[in-house]
Amino acid sequence: MGGGGNGDVRKLHWVAWETVATPKDKGGLGVSRLFDCNRALISKWLWRCVSEKKSMWKGIINAIHCSKRKWDMFPINGSYSSGWINIVKEGYKLKVNGSSFIRLIKCEVGNGEYSRFWVDDWAPFGVLKEGFPALFKLEVNKHCAVCERLTKVGDTLVNIWSWKKHPSTPEEVQQMLTLLSLLQQVRFKQGADLWKWGGHPSGSFSVAVVRNWLASSRPVVNQVYFDWCKWVPIKCNIFMWRLLMKRLPTKVALLKRNILIDDSRCAFCGDGDDEVDHVFTGCAFAASVWNGILGWLGIPNYFSFSVSDLGNMHKIDGLSATRKDTIRGMVMVCCWRIWRARNDVVFNHRRSNVVEVAAEVKAFGFLWFSNRHKDFVKDWKGWSNVMLL
Incomplete structure (x- = not known):
């Protein structure tokens, strides 16, 4: 990628x-x-x-x-x-x-018209031609249907055989006795034969x-498990997926790939290197953005030292599933906006301020999430702060 x-x-x-x-x-x-x-x-x-x-x-x-x-x-x-x-x-x-x-292709037998007795996998004990090869050799019509060898009389299954010669050798007799015993356990469903595929739990x-x-x-x-968030645009999800794997084109990452970079320092503060942990958590600019966003989300005392901490932020104990989903999505949006602000400095020489970035993240979160969880907006007073921006 x-x-x-x-x-x-x-x-x-x-x-x-x-x-x-x-x-x-x-x-x-x-x-x-x-x-x-x-x-x-x-x-x-x-x-x-x-x-x-x-x-x-x-x-x-x-x-x-x-x-x-x-x-x-x-x-x-x-x-x-x-x-x-x-x-x-x-x-x-x-x-x-x-x-x-x-x-994995199997048949649930109903009337037995479209399933073959010896060849198809319809019995719970496997394909009959493989389990009873001696009897299969004696069969006259090897493509016979199930209904041609088993017919239901009342609640009893009656066998109808067509042999080249009657089973007589010890092997043939033993297989015949075993097959008759197993066939007594077979139960047919009502209606036509139904084919299922065992690769899916539903059989579909x-x-x-x-x-x-x-x-x-x-x-x-x-090894870094990533929780995908449905209410956030897919590009933000993919961006966060790459961020947690540290697969973003930062200056340090480019240097490791033998790309010449004049200055590898952070575009925001100039104090640390331009690498993911510093850009998204260690930089003073990013820290100020997170302070504003986390306070708005009602978790002001959370400290992150790496991008993996950001990925685990929504796993705080005591939070409801709805609020965890909100925090996970807002973290993605915030990381996406910080990266855009970083690229504006590097490529466009345009420097965003903390209030501008935080306001865009809050507005996005309010518009998207309020459309999906309208009742939750009333319960969380933090959402009303966005109206003061």
């Missing part, structure tokens, strides 16, 4: 792309990777193949790829060159924590859900 750049100008990248593409709950920015988006779109074809009961394209796929030698959930015939083969192979490759996308499928599922396998990239 940097300042853009193009073919002629190469700019600095302040945050690694791997961090940017990591979910927010693991310290990243939550930007989707093209790989995840592409694979999620591919997976939609597999989901449509099982969930759409009757469609012309599905009939064509079955007519071309159904084989007498392969009986998987998704048919592929290697003798044909087809994009469908690549889609199925990609479905088996997509794995998170050892579970492939295809293995969508491209966005699969994309998030793929991203969930990434490790935590940022």
Whole structure:
């Protein structure tokens, strides 16, 4: 994550792309990777193949790829060159924590018309062709539906078999006894068969859900937990996210990246170095702004020595959830305004005063928050002070 750049100008990248593409709950920015988006779109074809009961394209796929030698959930015939083969192979490759996308597709059997007895994953004890291979070899119609092998008579499930020969070997007899015992535990729901995807707690499928599922396998990239605030503009949230990681283009940070800087001192006071902890907490200008804002928020005795203290300011004990949310958002807005004031000095040679910066922060907080928590404005007398500016 940097300042853009193009073919002629190469700019600095302040945050690694791997961090940017990591979910927010693991310290990243939550930007989707093209790989995840592409694979999620591919997976939609597999989901449509099982969930759409009757469609012309599905009939064509079955007519071309159904084989007498392969009986998987998704048919592929290697003798044909087809994009469908690549889609199925990609479905088996997509794995998170050892579970492939295809293995998470399951069926809740209703009437049993559109779920296959041996091939599909409908039983609570797994795919039957894998659990009972000896019996599967004896099956005449390996693509038979559940309703063709199980029918409900009253409250009892009756088995209807079609064998090449009756199970007779010890292995076949043992598997038959085990299967019959397990089938007695099966309970069907009312209505049609319902397909679910196990990658989401609700069982629902969508491209966005699969994309998030793929991203969930990434490790935590940022040990500094960041609380995102919904009522503050996204640019302020992203700015605070970068600030807590100390990924802002301060003069000291530029020097560390071998960028020549004539003067690395703070643009506000000139006493300390231009680095994040000093600019936002140690500088006299920033300290004066915080005194005005914190007094207005009703927490005048809070002292911060680093940007991590600013990120934890809303975690003060005894505060309600609404007020914590307010403080978190106001801290973001204040940091954003201090950084703008700093850039005005560095690039525009325009120096803001403390009263001007504090007034803008208070006005922003009042306008945004009062529209979302109108009752809270009446309870917090500190909000009325903004009207005196």
